[in-house]
Amino acid sequence: MTNLDVTDEKSTGVQITGKGIRTGEEYLAGLRDDREVWTKGKRVSDVTVEPGMNRGAATLASFLDRQNQDEYRGCVTYVDDDGDRCAMAYKRPTSVEDIKARGRAYYEWATWSNGMFGRTPDYKNASVMAFAHATDFLAQGTKGNTDFAKNMVDFYDFARKNDKVLTHTLVNPAVNFQQAAAGKFSDQVALHVTKETDAGIYVTGARLLATLGPLADEIEVFPSTVLRATEDNIPFAFAFALPIATPGLKLLCRDTYDHGASNFDAPLSSRYEEMDAVVIFDNVFVPWERTFMYGQPELCNQAFGATNAVVHMMHQVACGKLAKAEFIVGLLCKIASASGRDEDLYTKGLIAEVMQMTESVRAMLFSSEEQAHEDEFGNFIPLRSPIDTSRNMFPKMYPRMLEVLQLIGSSSLMATPAEADFNNEMTPHVEQYFQLANMESRDRVAMFRLAHDVAISGFGTRQALYERFFFGPPALIASAYYDAYDKEPKMDRIDQLLSQN
Ligand SMILES: Cc1cc2nc3c(=O)[nH]c(=O)nc-3n(C[C@H](O)[C@H](O)[C@H](O)COP(=O)(O)OP(=O)(O)OC[C@H]3O[C@@H](n4cnc5c(N)ncnc54)[C@H](O)[C@@H]3O)c2cc1C
Incomplete structure (x- = not known):
């Protein structure tokens, strides 16, 4: 593993420009970027037209469209303090009724695919909402001037106001079960920090798995709280989020289950192929503004539980x-x-x-x-x-x-x-x-x-x-x-x- 040293890259920062929920077409347009997605031995040039992925993307686009429709809007969205209409799962719950409203929205989303499109965006939206409203927890993180709690709140606003579709990847691959069971990671395969600079960190390694990865806008790379890391795992202890189209970030897909059959012949796989991918980080730069935890395994171990x-x-x-x-x-x-x-x-x-x-x-x-x-x-x-x-x-x-x-x-x-x-x-x-x-x-x-x-x-x-x-x-x-x-x-x-x- 490389020693951690300091250079001075320019941060890409976090832009908060959106006004809440998007249309399906806006979502699809956002997928047409420089993302590096691999399937069937070749790099995909556009996931929205790639056979085996395009119909899943179209399905998710149709779901995002429903957020804008009279029939569903009241259930699956809310209006924030700025007057912007955002996805319901981003709303901070402050009452039992708010929790029930969230439940109704989750259920509504799920009925659109009868639960067969498992990774609808509300799953990750709920998680980001919780992290952003548990700032006391993230504020325990210390790294120079980095304000991890603010970074999380900024990311929450960015994702919420731009109606971003998120995926996440939590699990490091293991080369040795005993080592993994003891909470130790191998830098041969597991995602780890290779370099630290004034502007951020560089990471290399792989993560299992990112459902919806090729069809998401952003990926959260968080620690798994069930696979507890030990104190000697500092280079493996971090939480950050990046656009899928970040240089060096590669998604290696499994075989598709959408073989182009008609809706009659393959009623589910022709519609709900959400795709899973192994995520490979090849010297990927992560600006400090997009990090939420760093170098503190004990904090990382508690993250999902402590924030609820x-x-x-x-x-x-x-x-x-x-x-x-x-x-x-x-x-x-x-x-x-x-x-x-x-x-x-x-x-x-x-x-x-x-x-x-x-x-x-x-x-x-x-x-x-x-x-x-x-x-x-x-x-x-x-x-x-x-x-x-x-x-x-x-x-x-x-x-x-x-x-x-x-x-x-x-x-x-x-x-x-x-x-x-x-x-x-x-x-x-x-x-x-x-x-x-x-x-x-x-x-x-x-x-x-x-x-x-x-x-x-x-x-x-x-x-x-x-x-x-x-x-x-x-x-x-x-x-x-x-x-x-x-x-x-x-x-x-x-x-x-x-x-x-
Ligand atoms: C379809 C699919 C989609 C997924 N999507 C995502 C995703 O979007 N994001 C993400 O981060 N992850 C995703 N995952 C990965 C998922 O988090 C892991 O599969 C899960 O955590 C198990 O880890 P593993 O696959 O490495 O199995 P292993 O850890 O190798 O476990 C294999 C078996 O051993 C058992 N086992 C493991 N450790 C112990 C132990 N200490 N004691 C006793 N038994 C043990 C497990 O219960 C399991 O039965 C996905 C997985 C699948 C199959």
Whole structure:
């Protein structure tokens, strides 16, 4: 690793020029920059036209457009003190009603894709809002004249006023599991500081992973608070944000799941390919104005928890998962009723299991919002434990939901002629042999192609992986849950009973 020395680069600073929510076209125009995105072995010149990415970008653009439409505006936006209309997740909550309004906005966003476009901008907006309103925490950071708290507030205003779409990357790759488990990072692979100057820092290394990275405007590079760093990890301890189109920042994408099929043939992957990318930093310059923490592993370890950003993110996630779970219930019920199996005890029992999971998420969300309370920074937060329970359980629920869909769908998930088969010489056969008691052939094929995209396709399988891991390693999240759980009163009852012996 290079020694940290000082030079004098010019800072790019943070410009706050916008007036709140954008249109989809403005968002797409913003993506046409010098970003370095790689897919299928080549560099992408324009993500908005690149096959396999363009339709996901168009979908997100259509969602941003909805913020401007009468039908949705009141739910998903608010008017700030300057009179600018901004995305609701940026609004600082100061009451239980504010928390519920946030929940309604998150849920509304999620219903637009039935939870299948997982990384809608409200997820990161919520996190930035929380960090920017927990300035006492960031103000503990010290580095010369750098005012980390102000930097965060400036970034919040910049992102909010310009309606930026953010992604984030938290996890360092590991070359050795034991080393990683001990909280140590390897400078062979992990993102680290190589040089420090009057103007900022230089970083090199990789991060896993950035969902939506190629289609985002900005990337937050924060420390993971579940993978705790040790004191000897100072070069790895920082939080900053950069435009995706920053020189040296490279996004290496996985294979796309959008293979250009029609909406009929691939109802989800033709619409909701949000793309994941490994992020490689090749000597990337980060101005001090865009850093929020630096060189203090202990502070970094606490960041998401101490600011309650994680609670706001859990809230967004629980609302999205409710929309997604409801969608799976709807699909299962449609399949059962179309085939007449809605009278079958076994089928009803399987679907009831998914209904119960869905209602559990709803109950946890309700409980959390109803018990929202003020935190130490004067912001309101939903009660953590119910939505933390939801975030721990949903990674197990979702694969089971897909299993139920497979058990009920069975070979019908494979009996999926293409849209073109309704317009060729096979049409009479397809119309004859694919009908169901309560559904015509074309509708049945469309329904099972949807079920296939949910539970079988590459798109659907990636969704299951996403649910298992996107919020962090399940074992570590469960361990953190254990640590945070109010155990004492329960253990006291054991003591009380035993003391009577
Ligand atoms: C589809 C998808 C999208 C993602 N999007 C993002 C994103 O946008 N931004 C981002 O920052 N990250 C993202 N991630 C990465 C995610 O944060 C990580 O996958 C997650 O933190 C797990 O880390 P890992 O993949 O390195 O697995 P590992 O840490 O290698 O874990 C592998 C397995 O080992 C278990 N394990 C790990 N450590 C321990 C331990 N100490 N004790 C016991 N068991 C352990 C884990 O629970 C897991 O089951 C995404 C992941 C996926 C799959």
